[in-house]
Amino acid sequence: MSDAPRPPETGSSREFPVRLMRTRLYEQVAEQITTWISQNGLTTGDRLPPERELASRLGVSRATLSQALVALEVIGVVAVRHGDGTVVTGSPGASRIADAIRAHADRLPEIIETRDALETKIAALAAVRRTDEDLARINDALQVMEEDVGAGGRGVEGDERFHGAVTAAAHSRLLARLMDEIGDLIKESRIESLSQPGRPRDSLAGHRAVADAIAAGDAAGAATAMHEHVEMVSDVAVLRDDQR
Template sequence: MDLPPPPRPVPRSRLYEQVADQISLWIRENELQPGDRLPPERELAQRLGVSRATLSQALVALEVIGAVVVRHGDGTVLTERARTGPVIEAIRAHADRLPEIIDARDALESKLAALAASRRTEDDLVAIRAALTAMERDIAAGGRGVDADEAFHGAVTAAARSSLLAQMMATIQGLIRETRLESLSQPGRPKDSLAGHRKIADAIEAGDALAAAAAMHEHVMLVSDVALLRETK
């Protein structure tokens, strides 16, 4: 009788996963509620005995799975999902689906950028440039530019004038926001992302469909280089 294959090895928890799990446990034990704030990062890192970099990565992971919201100037605020239990499984599920999200985003948004270059109106260009300005201001003020980043890609999608592609983008919008949060939380990434946006906007304004698609592909590949994927290889 042939024996079944042996079970897979139990994956080792990375340090930031353990820290995120410990924070989740602390939230439940202290009966913190949605809207409550976590201690400042420096204090929390000292309490946990980890570096600020590790804590920052743990907080990003918690934000990606919807347990907290990180607000510039307002700290880390708990959401309704902050008390749902251990978080390591949710963090790993996010990491597992990242490659597929990236593939879908590249295919859809590269095509949308090309169509936008061919179909954009002056109003579309105003919306695209307004999103760039908002992102630049947010980054200059110390933020990550998350909402303006989303507005930029939404403006490009609107300029493409494709209702079916827009519906497809709407279907995966929540998944894309996960990757956006993960990407823009990395050091230097907001400014790099803004530069990519400008290149896309210039090509769309010039009506160069090929250049717009190439610039969007380059941008998606850049922002898809995230720590969660590098650490799972």
């Protein structure tokens, strides 16, 4: 009888293991938070403990906890409100939270490409077609964001209003419809971006550059400023390889 080793049988435990995708720390923390929400019977409108307390309970840093909360906000489980804490907005659902977070990360590059293509053209058209009323709406949105950021907020509402005002100033029904179609996806990337340290003020500065070019009737300058703005705000933690 031969002593030569036999090849592993298909389906046996001796097959080479499939490489498993690494779960990042903030993804693990996000799953812990949703488990805690379920175990404690929290429903829509209920508040989570303050971040410092929650980080202590979970044994993680505030930075990791914040990233986990942002990920949960992006997929619709919680809302992080300035001055009001973190509020439950939806059920975690049956699927694993990490899978939902990765699905967001997988589609984000395509969202960014589409947004860049549409909004760069929209900014150029706005510089040519804007009216005095359009400029007033753009400036009002800048003011809303500036006040929110100055008070320590992320400026999400002002950011959304600004891009909506620029889109309206382009006076293109089809482009406006396309922007509306991807509105929810852009909101995901907006929340992700404005939660990065220092990003709200950088985003506000980018908005001002776009607004100045539009006010000056500089189509090429508006397109360049919008492209640079979208490129800057697209640098988000979920797409970086060095996250743990």
